[in-house]
């Protein structure tokens with residue numbers, strides 16, 4: 001794929017990592033942020049990541065921080081927004097960005113859950129707007145969901161899919177702008193049942209996690225659920241669903257158990273206790289374990 005000029009708006013956790021991936025793929029990347037400290041530290045954070053991963057550190061030369069939004073996006077072929085998760089902020093930002101880019105520049109939001117339709121509805125040229133949902137850390141988790149709205153052109157989707165594929169990511173085309181896209185719908189369907197098992201006294205939180213990690217969690221990176229259903233047979237899957245689905249939690253809202261945890265201030269790592277207690281040492285150990293696992297499997 002031809003090298004492009006890419007602008008990343010927001011230099012936080014996701015933005016600096018996205019900039020890193022595109023710079024490593026050979027693109028010229030500008031990055032902007034309204035908080036000077038976040039912008040000023042972006043290059044050193046990217047450099048540290050590249051060093052840690054053993055990636056080509058010369059990629060950092062292709063990253064240019066710009067404090068001014070207009071300067072950052074002017075001349076860009078592609079703009080990806082990774083600012084705070086706030087609808088009015090994102091809407092305002094895209095209206096401003098649209099004033100400074102060419103008509104054909106593709107505009108993407110990395111929102112976690114806000115509908116892309118809501119973010120992009122006020123644009124003059126909505127056919128070039130879409131969602132790209134990366135996963136943290138962007139340089140280690142392969143998936144990028146590419147979400148089209150009712151207005152997005154097929155060309156914008158195809159170009160964006162190719163851009164991410166050529167940068168070593170695994171893009172997935174989400175054909176309708178539904179809440180949670182694909183990945184988070186699946187992930188949170190599982191979390192709902194995980195919480196329900198604890199809420200109903202079937203097991204404790206450690207046991208839920210241990211069961212997953214010691215069973216289908218072992219296979220899931222190489223055997224998706226629908227491959228698995230075909231492997232065991234759709235007839236067996238149907239028989240299992242006839243018995244199990246009526247018993248699985250299907251409440252439409254968040255679990256009362258989860259609501260109580262939050263109301264009680266049991267917020268997880270940040271308060272030292274959530275579904276279970278976490279010492280500072282245990283928190284650091286779990287974070288390090290996840291990072292090491294993602295590093296070891298990044299090219300698989």
Ligand SMILES: NC(=O)c1ccc[n+]([C@@H]2O[C@H](COP(=O)([O-])OP(=O)(O)OC[C@H]3O[C@@H](n4cnc5c(N)ncnc54)[C@H](O)[C@@H]3O)[C@@H](O)[C@H]2O)c1
Pocket residue numbers: 009010011012013014015032033034035038081082083084085086089093110111112113133134135136
């Ligand atoms: N953290 C995750 O795991 C994750 C995963 C997928 C998607 N996302 C989404 O990505 C986006 C960014 O998340 P994050 O975790 O990087 O947040 P973050 O808080 O680390 O970074 C957001 C950055 O945006 C900057 N910012 C705020 N207003 C701005 C403006 N008007 N112009 C330029 N910069 C501005 C902030 O200064 C900050 O540096 C959010 O929409 C989030 O929901 C996050």
